[in-house]
Amino acid sequence: MEGHMFECVNQAAVHEELEDETRRLCDVRPFCPMLKLVTRNCGRAERLLDSKIGVLIGKGLHELDALQDQEVKDFRSKMFRISEEKMQRVQLMTWSEWLQACFSPQLEPGGGATPVTDGVNDKQAEASLKVTMHFDQSQVTTVSRVVFTILYTLSCHQAGVTSTILYTLSCHQAGVTSTILYTLSCHQAGVTSTILYTLSCHQAGVRAGLFHGTELLCKPAVSSESSGRSEHVWNRTLEFDITVSDLPRMARLCFAVYAVMDKVKKQKSTKNAHINKYQTIRKAGKVVCHTQSTDELEEMLNPIGTIQTNPYTENSTALHIHLPDYNPHPILFPPFDKLDGRVKGKQPTSAQHFHIELKEIMERDPLSQLCENEKDLIWTLRYDCMENFPQSLPKLLLSVKWSKHEDMAQLQALLQIWPKLSPRDALELLDFNYPDQYVREYAVGCLRDMSDEELSQYLLQLVQVLRYEPYYDCALTRFLLNRAQCNRNIGHFLFWHLRSEMHMPAVSVQFSLILEAYSRGSIPHIEVLKKQVEALSKLKSVNELIKLGTIKNARSKTKEAMLTKEAMMTCLRQSGYTETLSDLHSPLNPSVLLSGINVEKCRYMDSKMKPLWIVYNNKLLGGDTLGIIFKNGDDLRQDMLTLQILRLMDLLWKEANLDLRIVPYGCLATGDRSGLIEVVSSADTIANIQLTSSNVAAAAAFNKDALLNWLKEKNSGDALEKAIEEFTLSCAGYCVATYVLGIGDRHSDNIMVRSTGQLFHIDFGHILGNFKSKFGIKRERVPFILTHDFIHVIQQGKTGNTEKFGSFRNYCEQAYLILRRNGNLFITLFALMLTAGLPELTSVKDIQYLKDSLALGKTDDEALKQFRQKFDEALRESWTTKVNWMAHNVVKDNRS
Known part of the structure; x- marks a missing residue:
């Protein structure tokens, strides 16, 4: 052995x-x-x-x-050493030190705490340690595109350097063997390239551009379109109007080789390929890249594309690049402390009228575009920005001329004295628009002030922006690893956010490196997480068994349900399944221990992907059961994002002393189109509540007493009044939240009510105004759901109870104004998710919905007037909602 x-x-x-x-x-x-x-x-x-x-x-x-890959080897070697040192320190800790290091408890000031001891000789040292536990019960044409990063490390005095890059692009589509020879040369920028491309089409061309973030550094270089059916040859020079010394450190050179079948329509399809930037600066020689397909056809040059090569090489276009060693001497940017003293000199204060104009610009939302005159003004008054508008750093960075090394030096000097931003403001600096290494390091420095709770709130976005980092070993990666290894709750969710995207070629290597580093530095956590991984694998097997059973017995619905349910029960009772699925920490909430499955209460749900409804006995909850839904075949990441934003809204409202009783239940993507959803206890859907109150499904949606009567059944006396207050507050919160986020598909099975009165929404497959339509007609005509049966509950069943309705309306308006004050934060969080691949969040245009719904750019009075109009519209047109709900109830009744 x-x-x-x-x-x-x-x-x-x-x-x-x-x-x-x-x-x-x-x-x-x-x-x-x-x-x-x-x-x-x-x-x-x-x-x-x-x-x-x-x-x-x-x-x-x-x-x-x-x-x-030398970068991979260097990163693993460094992380191995750091992790080994960390585990050695952990082994020397006392139990109390280990408890603090892993779980980061909040220490109560002063004495009187219950001592937590390890049974050795350190009782007095531990007497001040108190662990506070909080329990929260709320529940065909071809286009090939190449994008790679040139990480030039240049001195401001180095110019006129020349280099040659040889690109060989071969395509094995349909056995075509024709070749395109294209020569690209840049005398000033010092880049010469040759592309060999295999293609069969009528016309083809090449476009190339230099980018810093999404900013084009100079005019793109475009070839002529070559005509020919089987062979295309270019031998032409393309020049970039920029010198080597002015190329920013994180510049990207992007190529698009495209075919045009129709001169008028110019239909295209695209493929991406990216060069490993670490090799670009570390060694010369041959590099092979494999392209990745994309459906984004609006812009041929895509600087946001991944730098990872396509691992599926058999069906991808191969790109062969030769990087010659054009300069034997190292070329370096000057370090911060060696910058010319002249760039640090303080500039004179601006005139008053410029200050007023600057203030107006700085108060705009992140989606607002800056014209060239405004950029020049911001850059000229950069010291005024630092002193009076430090949170305006993102706008200053967008005003920098990154194609001038003098401006870059000035900016780097300014960063050294720029005041630290709040963590919420610093998040925007991690967007793709700000690729500069020193800017990102500054942003991470600001994030270090985050509490563990705040870091957990934004962890989803911080994992996504890792793909924008130029190196595996970067400030953000080190920050996340350090905080995760110091707090197991953060480590738990960092692990799952990374592992859930391991199937994506663009991030597979990067995320696996971070996961390995976390595991080596948190060895005691490995077994806990490994058991969760194995349990999810078992649930996936059960789900696949059910899907297979439903296909085989599709003709007989009754027989299908009976046989498949029996097979599911038999499977779950097997010792291999019972052991794996018992006594594990919930992936949804690691503080919850799932002790054992209550097999008799488990079932599968009657939807296309046959989600599993798993019920656990839970000793830590006083014998209560706990339910989780396992989904296999549905992408839960959009739901996860929406629920994260709902949690943030809840937090912002509470910070303003407004508790709207939101129920942001747990939701976690755990793999490729798979994940878990928390079952909220003691809750039912509006559809079920209505259907149980009526013998006729078509009439159920129009029974305005059904919801109030249901609450009366669940609550009596003072409890009913409390439940109605809970309903009023939560209804106000979700009216505002669903309006701001543009949440669609709000049928009566997507809105639930707890027996305690809390209303909440589920299933967020349509957001940002992507409302469903049929035959070109919008099925949802209201800005948010506010039906008369909701009002009937709010008014306690009394038609003339205007006081209660007035309070409800006031809650809505307060909540809306609070969200408006934090509009920039919401825009930033959605912008950081743009490359996550969510179906309804693919471009900045999608985020525009938030700007409109929050009426950013308007005064509070103007915005409040707009919201009141939407409120009246929702109430006036609520009959259309009832008609939709009636149709939904009839369909549901026919199915059952």
Whole structure:
């Protein structure tokens, strides 16, 4: 055993080393019933840890070992050393020190705390430690595009340097073997390229551009369109009007090789390829990239594209690049402390009228475009910006002429003395528009002031912007790893946010490196997370069994339900499933221990993907059951984002002393189109409440007493009055939230009410104004759901109770104005998610909906007038909602 181990080919067609012999074969699930005995190459303990980490992150570490990438090797070596030092420090900790390090409890000031001891000799030292626990019960044409980063490390005095980059692009589509030869040369920028491209079309051309973030540094270079059916040849020079010394450190050179079939329509399809920027500055020679397809056809040059090569090489276009060693001497930017003293000189204060104009510009939302005159004004008055509008740093950065090294030097000097921003304001600096390394390091410095709770609130976005970082080893990665390893709750969600996107080629290597680094620095957490991963694998197997059963028995619905439910029960009772699914920390909330499945109460839901409704007994909740929904086949990331924003709205309202009883239930994407949703206890849908109150499904939606009567059944005496107040507050919160976020598809099964009175919305597949329509007609004609039966509850069943309705309306208006004051934060958070691949958040145009719904750019009075008009419209047109609900109830009744 010390010298050998087994290896298999797993379901993902990847070689997996079975180091941990305690694992069951049914958990391993080899592709074929065959194991191979192999010789160990290192110590057993090290191999065992590597194997566990590989299983945990879903990518064998031998795959990382095989990568011939110096940046990967450097990052892993550094993280291995840091993690080893951290684990050595952990082993020397007392129990109380370890508790503080892993779970970061809030320490109460003063004495009187209950001591937490480790049973040794440090009772007095630990007497001041108090752990406070909080329990929250609320529940065809071809276009090939190449984008890569040129990370020039240049001196301001270096100019006229020339280089040659050889690009060979070969395409193996439909056996075509024709070749395009294209020569691109830039005498001033010092870049010369040759592209060999295989293509069969009528006309083809090449476009190239230099970018810093999304800013084009100079005019794009465009070739003529070559005509020909089987062969296209260019031998032409393209020049960029920029010198090498003016290229910013994080510049990207983007190519698009495109084919045009129709001169008028210019239909195109695109493919992306990116060069590993680490190799660009570290060594010369040949680099091979494989393109990645994209449907974004509006702009041929895509500077936001991933820099990762396509791992699926068989069906992708191969790009061969040769980077010659054009300068034997190192070329460096001057470090901060060596900058010319002249750039640090304070500039004179601006005139008063310029100050007023500057103030107006700085108060605009992040989506507002700056004209050239405004950019010049901001840059000229940059010291005024620093002293009077420090939060305006993003606008100053957009005003920098990144194509001038003098301006870059001035900006870097200014960053050293710029006041620290609040973490919320600093988030915007991590967007793709700000690729400069020093800017991003400054932003991360501001984030260090975040509490663990605040960091958890924005962790979803911080993981997404990792893909904008130029290097694997960057300030943001180090910050997240450090905070995650100091607080297990943050580590838990960092792990799942990373692992859920491991299937994406663009981030697979980067995220696996961070996951490996986290695991090595948090070894005690590995087994906890590994059990969750295995449990989710079991649930996926059960879901696949159910899907298979429903297909086989599709003709008989009754037989299908009976046989499939029986098969599900049998599966869940097997010892392998029972052991794996019991006694694990919930991925939705790691502070909740899922003790054991209540098999009799488990079921699957009657929707296309057959989600599992799993019920757990929970000893820590006084014997109450706890429900989770497992989905396999649905992308939960948009729901996760919407619920995160709802939690933030709830927080902002509470900060303003307005508690609107929001129920932001748990939702977590755990893999490729899979994840978990928390079941909110003691709640039912509006549809079910209405249907149980009426014998006729068509009439149920128009019974205005149904909801109030249901609350009366669940509550009596003073409890009813409390439940109506809960309903009033929560209804106000969700009216405002769904309006601001443009949440659509609001049928009566997507709105629920708890027995305590809290109303809440579920299922956020349509956001930002993407309302459903049929035959070109919008099915939802109201800005938000406010029906007369809701008003009937708010008014306690009394038609003339205008006082209660007036309070409800006032809650809505207060809530709306509070969100308006934080409009820039909402825009920033959605902008940071633009490259996540969410179906209804793909461009800045989608975020424009938020700007309009929050009436940004208007005064509070103007905005309040707009909201009041929307409120009246929602009430006036609520009959259309009832008609939609009636149709939904009839369809639902027919299905059952």
